[in-house]
Amino acid sequence: AQKVTQAQTEISVVEKEDVTLDCVYETRDTTYYLFWYKQPPSGELVFLIRRNSFDEQNEISGRYSWNFQKSTSSFNFTITASQVVDSAVYFCALSEVNTGNQFYFGTGTSLTVIP
Amino acid sequence: DVKVTQSSRYLVKRTGEKVFLECVQDMDHENMFWYRQDPGLGLRLIYFSYDVKMKEKGDIPEGYSVSREKKERFSLILESASTNQTSMYLCASRDRGLRNTEAFFGQGTRLTVV
Numbered sequence: 001a002q003k004v005t006q007a008q009t010e011i012s013v014v015e016k017e018d019v020t021l022d023c024v025y026e027t028r029d030t031t032y033y034l035f036w037y038k039q040p041p042s043g044e045l046v047f048l049i050r051r052n053s054f055d056e057q058n059e060i061s062g063r064y065s066w067n068f069q070k071s072t073s074s075f076n077f078t079i080t081a082s083q084v085v086d087s088a089v090y091f092c093a094l095s096e097v098n099t100g101n102q103f104y105f106g107t108g109t110s111l112t113v114i115p
Numbered sequence: 116d117v118k119v120t121q122s123s124r125y126l127v128k129r130t131g132e133k134v135f136l137e138c139v140q141d142m143d144h145e146n147m148f149w150y151r152q153d154p155g156l157g158l159r160l161i162y163f164s165y166d167v168k169m170k171e172k173g174d175i176p177e178g179y180s181v182s183r184e185k186k187e188r189f190s191l192i193l194e195s196a197s198t199n200q201t202s203m204y205l206c207a208s209r210d211r212g213l214r215n216t217e218a219f220f221g222q223g224t225r226l227t228v229v
Contacts, residue, residue, distance in 0.1 A: 009155070035217055043124075043223035045205065050217055091157065102173070103148075103207075103218055107157035 003027065004094050006106035013082050014114050021077040021109045023092030029053075034068065034075045035093040035103070045091065051075065082113045118142070121206050121221035128228050134193040136224050138206030145211035147189035148218065149173075149181065152203040161204075164189055165211065196228045 005024045013019045025034065036048040049059065051068050059066045063080045079086050092106045122137035140147065146165050150158040150173075160173030162181040170181050178200060182190040189208075193200055203225050207218040 006157075037220075043203065043225075045207075045220040047217040047219070102160060102163065103158075105150075105158040107155060 003104040004092050004106035006090075006092055006109050008109045009107070010110045010112070012112045012114060015084060016081050018078060018080050019082050019111065021079075021090050021092075021111070023075045023077065023106060025073050025075065025092070025094045027073075027094060027096055029096040029098050031097040033095040035095070036066065036075075036077050037091045037093065039089040039091065039108070041088070048077075079111075082111075084113050084115050087111055087113045119206055119208050119219050119221040121204075121224050123224050124222060126224060126226045128193075128196050128226065130197060130228055132193075132196045132228075134196045134226070134228075136191040136193075136204055136206075136226070138189045138191070138208075138221055139187050140189075140208035140219070141187065142208065142210070142219070143186065144208040144219075145186070146209040146218075147183065148207040148209070149179075149189065149191045150205040150207065151175065152205055152223070158205065161191065196226075198228050200226065201228045202226060 003026050032053045034051045037045040038048055039045050056068050065078045067076045089108045089110045091108045094104045119140045128134050148163040149161040151161055152158050159175050161179050162173050164170045164183040167186050180192045203223050205223050206221040209218040210216045
């Protein structure tokens with residue numbers, strides 16, 4: 001079973017629009033960690049944020065914000081006032097304490113910001 | 116800054132060749148990983164290593180092997196390359212000490228098997 005689901009395969013928005021990338025996860029662990037990565041066209045995955053299962057506070061970093069809701073097993077990512085440089089593939093990932101070292105990645109959402 | 120370096124950005128190999136993909140990290144991380152990335156499938160774990168000479172199979176180990184003789188280096192080996200192994204390969208490293216640390220990725224190797 002897929003542990004991390006990113007239902008949106010591709011999204012296109014016009015510059016300055018807000019966009020939300022969805023992530024739904026599945027785990028039986030009570031302690032786990034969630035991550036978002038950005039993969040620009042250059043190919044390297046860039047870490048954006050991590051959250052542990054005990055911290056449901058939403059976080060804002062500049063134009064980026066994250067909404068973690070354990071009740072719906074979701075960890076959504078919003079970009080406000082999108083820019084062309086935000087065009088990339090975004091991955092959500094899960095790391096469970098009991099499986100230690102592994103990351104489980106979603107299939108990614110390709111975001112295109114149109115100027 | 117943490118640096119994970121993969122030896123090649125692009126490789127073209129022939130079917131049946133033995134292929135080595137090299138990865139080096141400079142942060143003394145215990146854990147290292149090899150992923151394969153294909154359109155619509157995301158990142159799939161091939162193998163990971165949690166210490167020198169230690170390895171664990173991931174989700175898709177068939178057709179691959181790995182080697183970790185030194186802590187900083189993790190090699191992925193395609194024993195006999197096949198066209199269905201054409202893909203983007205990503206190496207990553209992660210500190211073991213804290214479970215919630217992020218993984219750091221290399222720039223990727225795009226392998227084409229002809």
